Amino acid sequence: MPEYNLQVAERLVDAAHFLEKQDEPGATGAILYLSLVAAELTLKALLEKAGWPIEHLRFVRGHKLAELLIDLCTCEVQDSSTGIWQSAASLCSVTVDRRYIDATVGKLLQAETAGASTYPNQIRYGEDVHHYDPVLMLGAARKALEWAKNHEQTICRKDRSA
Numbered sequence: 001m002p003e004y005n006l007q008v009a010e011r012l013v014d015a016a017h018f019l020e021k022q023d024e025p026g027a028t029g030a031i032l033y034l035s036l037v038a039a040e041l042t043l044k045a046l047l048e049k050a051g052w053p054i055e056h057l058r059f060v061r062g063h064k065l066a067e068l069l070i071d072l073c074t075c076e077v078q079d080s081s082t083g084i085w086q087s088a089a090s091l092c093s094v095t096v097d098r099r100y101i102d103a104t105v106g107k108l109l110q111a112e113t114a115g116a117s118t119y120p121n122q123i124r125y126g127e128d129v130h131h132y133d134p135v136l137m138l139g140a141a142r143k144a145l146e147w148a149k150n151h152e153q154t155i156c157r158k159d160r161s162a
Contacts, residue, residue, distance in 0.1 A: 004045040012038035032134035038141040043068040066110040078154035096139040108140040
């Protein structure tokens, strides 16, 4: 049985979407946190499916979304319509919201490298959170999850002998 699964990530996205409709104190922080956890689980589920060791995902990468994306970029997926293998880095270029220039999954999930509050600790604790808009991050988690569902059956490391 897999350690990480997309169903849990999907439930987190659903919960964040529910909170999006609430006008309650703390809702935006919860949306941001749930979105980041969902994105982390999505990336780890893909990497586990591709053959990355659980120990690497849990202890080396931990909660570092930018580093999980680096690992994902060493994988490839098969295009369902053409059968052609392509880099899994294509996830990074998926547009989240066309109203924003360069609002891609890759850029949003690498927010910490641009000075955003560090996930998870600086998101869960304290009131001085600097990050992209929580609803935009929910969009990134949702887009990553959709991409994962479309590619989870074919994802593998580029060096398939590894």
